Amino acid sequence: MTLTIPLVLLLAVVVVLLLRFKAVGAGAAVVVALFGFYLAGTDASDTVNQLVTAITGALADAGR
Structure with a gap:
């Protein structure tokens, strides 16, 4: 049985x-979330993905 958890949820x-x-403070969490949001809209998103x-x-291969 395989259990999958979305990376965003994790x-x-x-x-x-x-x-x-x-x-971490709330301000830092907001900055990190905004950074991720704007990073997803750049050319770097393919590389990060x-x-x-x-x-x-x-x-996953190491767990086998």
């Missing part, structure tokens, strides 16, 4: 935990 949980434990796909593929 990252959202991490951000919420960081905010909860005061490891390929990098994340490669990392998640490597992690």
